[in-house]
Amino acid sequence: QVQLQESGPGLVKPSETLSLTCSVSGASISSLIYYWGWIRQPPGKGLEWIGSIHYSGSTYYNPSLKSRVTISADTSKNHFSLNVSSVTAADTAVYYCVRVVVGLKWLRLLNWFDPWGQGTLVTVSS
Amino acid sequence: NFMLTQPHSVSESPGKTVTISCTRSSGSIASNYVQWYQQRPGSSPTTVIYEDNQRPSGVPDRFSGSIDSSSNSASLTISGLKTEDEADYYCQSYDSSNQVFGGGTKLTVL
Numbered sequence: 001q002v003q004l005q006e007s008g009p010g011l012v013k014p015s016e017t018l019s020l021t022c023s024v025s026g027a028s029i030s031s032l033i034y035y036w037g038w039i040r041q042p043p044g045k046g047l048e049w050i051g052s053i054h055y056s057g058s059t060y061y062n063p064s065l066k067s068r069v070t071i072s073a074d075t076s077k078n079h080f081s082l083n084v085s086s087v088t089a090a091d092t093a094v095y096y097c098v099r100v101v102v103g104l105k106w107l108r109l110l111n112w113f114d115p116w117g118q119g120t121l122v123t124v125s126s
Numbered sequence: 127n128f129m130l131t132q133p134h135s136v137s138e139s140p141g142k143t144v145t146i147s148c149t150r151s152s153g154s155i156a157s158n159y160v161q162w163y164q165q166r167p168g169s170s171p172t173t174v175i176y177e178d179n180q181r182p183s184g185v186p187d188r189f190s191g192s193i194d195s196s197s198n199s200a201s202l203t204i205s206g207l208k209t210e211d212e213a214d215y216y217c218q219s220y221d222s223s224n225q226v227f228g229g230g231t232k233l234t235v236l
Contacts, residue, residue, distance in 0.1 A: 049226075049227065109157075109158040112161040112173070112218060
């Protein structure tokens with residue numbers, strides 16, 4: 001059974017960098033057929049995709065966050081990480097890590113998230 | 127880019143059937159697959175429908191999904207409603223290296 005677990009500081013100061021790590025068990029992030037990603041949810045609001053990475057290093061990011069976001073993967077530790085720079089209160093959210101199922105089926109792209117980590121709340125405040 | 131629009135909330139009685147819509151703003155709903163996630167209060171989202179109409183193992187067959195090209199929308203239908211179905215539901219699709227979620231629908235089972 002694949003399990004993902006987020007870890008990192010729960011409080012970050014404005015203008016600093018938010019850093020989180022997702023540890024994966026029950027699967028290798030070096031899998032050819034999966035990407036690994038981050039999604040966030042501000043308190044009381046909906047879901048926002050942040051970005052995804054393949055173990056090969058291929059990444060793609062939400063255009064609205066791209067200038068501040070970096071996702072990296074460490075296959076030796078079987079984990080991947082998220083950095084969000086220059087944070088503001090608007091970055092306060094529960095951050096989830098996810099496995100991304102990707103492929104092409106009947107000429108249609110499939111790209112969806114399963115499973116999800118339990119999530120970790122990151123608050124941006126001085 | 128495109129948006130996915132869902133009703134903010136729906137409510138129905140136990141035992142009844144409810145349908146939640148997800149309308150794509152531009153481009154064809156059929157261009158890429160649509161997924162639906164259930165999020166109960168205080169929990170992470172879980173997949174209830176993937177690839178338009180497929181149910182993961184463990185999801186009861188009371189849950190079904192479909193897409194309709196004429197209305198450019200996807201739908202999640204839950205029949206035989208149970209109080210445990212009360213949750214937020216999000217649709218999701220993908221296009222041009224960008225993932226898009228609907229705004230979410232709060233389902234209340236009265």
